[in-house]
Structure formats: structure tokens, C-alpha cells
Amino acid sequence: MFIQSPMKTLTLCVTLSLLSGCFSEAAVKESELVMWEMxxxxxxxxxxxxxxxxxxxxxxxxxxxxxxxxxxxxxxxxxxxxxxxxxxxxxxxxxxxxxxxxxxxxxxxxxxxxxxxxxxxxxxxxxxxxxxxxxxxxxxxxxxxxxxxxxxxxxxxxxxxxxxxxxxxxxxxxxxxxxxxxWQVNPWNDLTGKQLEAETLRSVTSQLDAISKTLSLPMGKPAFPKPYQSQAWRSGQSNAFLRDGLVSLQQRYESILQPLLVEKGHTELANRLESHFKSAVKSVPESKSMAPLLADKPGYQSLMIVANNIDYLQTALSDEVGPALGLVVGFNSTDGD
Known part of the structure; x- marks a missing residue:
């Protein structure tokens, strides 16, 4: 039901796009409704x-x-x-x-x-x-x-x-x-235009930032890992939850931000990011626990690959997606200190 109204608006905007430019506005609004439904x-x-x-x-x-x-x-x-x-x-x-x-x-x-x-x-x-x-x-x-x-x-x-x-x-x-x-109340209901685009982007960057910390904190510095800083070390599920988080984030990107980038004419960037989100998920080692991976050099290096993939996504969102949408991105909203 939540898609019905924006789709009607979208149909109207296709007809009037050359005159009013409302196609973009409708696409952003649809992204907001999808974001809320998710x-x-x-x-x-x-x-x-x-x-x-x-x-x-x-x-x-x-x-x-x-x-x-x-x-x-x-x-x-x-x-x-x-x-x-x-x-x-x-x-x-x-x-x-x-x-x-x-x-x-x-x-x-x-x-x-x-x-x-x-x-x-x-x-x-x-x-x-x-x-x-x-x-x-x-x-x-x-x-x-x-x-x-x-x-x-x-x-x-x-x-x-x-x-x-x-x-x-x-x-x-x-x-x-x-x-x-x-979440039964839509917090973005009164936002329009650039405000909605900013919230769409922030929804992705905030989750990516938090996921990054679940990896960077236990990794610590080379030769000095901090396994007890992982998200769920007692249950031995830290790595499995890292993968789950990245899968969730990939779905969020593909549902709300990628369509917005494509609609704005940034198809190459949108598809490249889609590929890198998939690579990030695929790069997470199969081990459910992170502790064994932190304990030896090959395991630590396998986590470094994941960290590098996350870093690429953060950089691309900040340096490419932000400017493409005319927005400024920062990665510091979820610091647990």
C-alpha cells in the first residue's frame, strides 16, 4: 500500500518532467517511503x-x-x-x-x-x-x-x-x-528535496560507520588485537554478525540509495558501489567467531581485506556519492567512546 501513492505521482512526473522536474522529487519521496517500510x-x-x-x-x-x-x-x-x-x-x-x-x-x-x-x-x-x-x-x-x-x-x-x-x-x-x-511514525514525512536525499545517504553511512567499528575495535593495531572488543565474543558469533550487518547494509543501499543515484544519472557509480558492497559481504571469512582470526597472521590478514573493502565504501560514499548529490558526508556519528 505504501508504494501506491508515490507511483501515481511518479507517473504524473514522467509526463511533466521536462517542464517541472518533479520526476526527481517523486523518486526521492519514493525512496523515503521504501526506507520507512524497511x-x-x-x-x-x-x-x-x-x-x-x-x-x-x-x-x-x-x-x-x-x-x-x-x-x-x-x-x-x-x-x-x-x-x-x-x-x-x-x-x-x-x-x-x-x-x-x-x-x-x-x-x-x-x-x-x-x-x-x-x-x-x-x-x-x-x-x-x-x-x-x-x-x-x-x-x-x-x-x-x-x-x-x-x-x-x-x-x-x-x-x-x-x-x-x-x-x-x-x-x-x-x-x-x-x-x-x-518506527510506526515516519520521521522523514515532512522532509523534501535535498533534506530527503541527505537522510537517504545518512541512513547508509551511519550503518556503515557502526559496522566498521565492530571490526576496527577488535582488530586494534597489527600484533595487538582486542578480541574482547568484538560485538559478541562470548557467544563466538562476532564474525557471523559482521556478515549479517553487511548483508543488511547492502540491501539498504540497493533499496534506497542506488535507485536515487541511477535516477540522478550516476549509473556507473551506483553499479560500482553495488559491486563493492557484494565484494565486502563475500570477503568476510566463513568463521563465525572473530577471535581465532585475530590470533594468527593469516586470519588477521583476511580481516584486513574486509576492513579495506569497508574503507573503500566509506571513501566512495564521502568523496563520490556525497558530491554527486551535492552533500557533505562525515563518518563519526556512532563513536562509542
């Missing part, structure tokens, strides 16, 4: 995954077993995969950007999540989901659930961990519901 679909997938995780954890805590622990861990992985479009992917929506900190506290450079959860487990009274909402974001979201389900987690330890795990998962589902609600 966000709504992604929030729904994430919310569904979070609810499935809550159900799985509830089953684990009712009757702990190795099988149910593995199932809960797999549901967490599925939820994290559904979250990847929002790693840097909430630009333009201030409410959603604020909520995202409650869902993923990253980077956690000082193991704040582990230290604070350890303290909570020592307390007699386990905080409810509502009480967690008033505490540090480090104990509210996906990183906290990962610690509870993966870091030294065994069936025997779940009796102690389950009450807190249930609270954290419930709090995360609540945040997912809030995120879903935040």
Missing part, C-alpha cells in the same frame, strides 16, 4: 525474535536441561541477527536511537556488563524488568542476555541465573516493543 519490517522481525527468545528462556527456567539451554542460546543468536539492521541503523529517528542503547550496550570496553551482572546475582532481591529500566543500560539488553546464557553458563548454574535472565529478557522485549512503536 525499518518497520525490520522492527517487526526483531520484536518477533525477542518474544521467541523470551518464550525459550521461560521454558529453560521451568525445567533446565542441556537441550533447552542450547535452544535458548540459538534463540539469542536469532535475535541478534534480527538486530543487525539497527546497528547504526536508526538514524533520523531520535526516539529509536535512544531506545537502541537499552537494547545493545556496545562497545563494552571495560566489561561493565559482566561486572554489574555479577553484582546483581549476589543480591538477595532480583530486580524486575521495570526496576532494570532504571539501572545501567549495560544490564538491560542483548549483551546482558549473552553474558547470562553463554559466559560460564551451565545447566546447573541456571537456577541461580534464571530469575535475573527472565527480568533482562522481559526488559529487552519491552524495549523491542518501544522500538517497533517508534
Amino acid at each position: 525499518q518497520k519490517q525490520s522492527t517487526k522481525r526483531f520484536l518477533d525474535a525477542a518474544r521467541a527468545l523470551e518464550e525459550s528462556v521461560s521454558g529453560l527456567c521451568e525445567a533446565p536441561s542441556e537441550e533447552k539451554l542450547n535452544q535458548a542460546q540459538n534463540k539469542w543468536i536469532e535475535t541478534m541477527r534480527a538486530w543487525q539492521p539497527f546497528v547504526g541503523g536508526n538514524s533520523g529517528n531520535e526516539v529509536a536511537m535512544s531506545i537502541s542503547w537499552n537494547i545493545q550496550f556496545y562497545p563494552d570496553k571495560k566489561n561493565t556488563t559482566g561486572r554489574q551482572l555479577t553484582q546483581l546475582l549476589k543480591k538477595d532481591a532480583v530486580p524486575t524488568a521495570e526496576e532494570l529500566a532504571q539501572q545501567s543500560v549495560a544490564v538491560q539488553g542483548l549483551g546482558a542476555i549473552e553474558w547470562l546464557l553463554f559466559d560460564g553458563a551451565e545447566v546447573e548454574s541456571m537456577d541461580m541465573r534464571c530469575p535475573l535472565t527472565l527480568s533482562v529478557v522481559s526488559r529487552t522485549v519491552k524495549s523491542a516493543e518501544e522500538l517497533n512503536s517508534a
Whole structure:
């Protein structure tokens, strides 16, 4: 339904393009509506995954077993995969950007999540989901659930961990519901022309910047990697989530920015970037975990190839796409420091 109105406008603009130039305006507006629809679909997938995780954890805590622990861990992985479009992917929506900190506290450079959860487990009274909402974001979201389900987690330890795990998962589902609600309103509805073009470009660059940090932080400097700075090192899924993030970003580019570039007459640039997005995804090593790759020279070099591909995309978006659209691009909006 969301495409019907802009398509009518587009048909009209084809007829009048030589006189009014409204074809370009309609194309930009269509890109905005596609961008909004993508966000709504992604929030729904994430919310569904979070609810499935809550159900799985509830089953684990009712009757702990190795099988149910593995199932809960797999549901967490599925939820994290559904979250990847929002790693840097909430630009333009201030409410959603604020909520995202409650869902993923990253980077956690000082193991704040582990230290604070350890303290909570020592307390007699386990905080409810509502009480967690008033505490540090480090104990509210996906990183906290990962610690509870993966870091030294065994069936025997779940009796102690389950009450807190249930609270954290419930709090995360609540945040997912809030995120879903935040994207029911189109934040770009009142924008036109260059403003919309800028938001379209920023949607891609913000996500690319955030994805870049999930690689550059653990890579550190040659011979001095920081594996504990990866996005999901406890579950051994950092590299898999890097790939998922790049796939999500490629889909975003092909859906909203590439058509805009083609419509503006920059077909060669649009297609070249499409090819490089595909190369970036393909270059991610098959290993799910990043730690083994950081531990030896060949593995580190394989990650350098990914980093170089990401760097090319950042440079092309800044130095070529920005000027082509008459916009200035910066890559510093998601610094976790």
C-alpha cells in the first residue's frame, strides 16, 4: 500500500518532467517511503525474535536441561541477527536511537556488563524488568542476555541465573516493543528535496560507520588485537554478525540509495558501489567467531581485506556519492567512546 501513492505521482512526473522536474522529487519521496517500510519490517522481525527468545528462556527456567539451554542460546543468536539492521541503523529517528542503547550496550570496553551482572546475582532481591529500566543500560539488553546464557553458563548454574535472565529478557522485549512503536511514525514525512536525499545517504553511512567499528575495535593495531572488543565474543558469533550487518547494509543501499543515484544519472557509480558492497559481504571469512582470526597472521590478514573493502565504501560514499548529490558526508556519528 505504501508504494501506491508515490507511483501515481511518479507517473504524473514522467509526463511533466521536462517542464517541472518533479520526476526527481517523486523518486526521492519514493525512496523515503521504501526506507520507512524497511525499518518497520525490520522492527517487526526483531520484536518477533525477542518474544521467541523470551518464550525459550521461560521454558529453560521451568525445567533446565542441556537441550533447552542450547535452544535458548540459538534463540539469542536469532535475535541478534534480527538486530543487525539497527546497528547504526536508526538514524533520523531520535526516539529509536535512544531506545537502541537499552537494547545493545556496545562497545563494552571495560566489561561493565559482566561486572554489574555479577553484582546483581549476589543480591538477595532480583530486580524486575521495570526496576532494570532504571539501572545501567549495560544490564538491560542483548549483551546482558549473552553474558547470562553463554559466559560460564551451565545447566546447573541456571537456577541461580534464571530469575535475573527472565527480568533482562522481559526488559529487552519491552524495549523491542518501544522500538517497533517508534518506527510506526515516519520521521522523514515532512522532509523534501535535498533534506530527503541527505537522510537517504545518512541512513547508509551511519550503518556503515557502526559496522566498521565492530571490526576496527577488535582488530586494534597489527600484533595487538582486542578480541574482547568484538560485538559478541562470548557467544563466538562476532564474525557471523559482521556478515549479517553487511548483508543488511547492502540491501539498504540497493533499496534506497542506488535507485536515487541511477535516477540522478550516476549509473556507473551506483553499479560500482553495488559491486563493492557484494565484494565486502563475500570477503568476510566463513568463521563465525572473530577471535581465532585475530590470533594468527593469516586470519588477521583476511580481516584486513574486509576492513579495506569497508574503507573503500566509506571513501566512495564521502568523496563520490556525497558530491554527486551535492552533500557533505562525515563518518563519526556512532563513536562509542
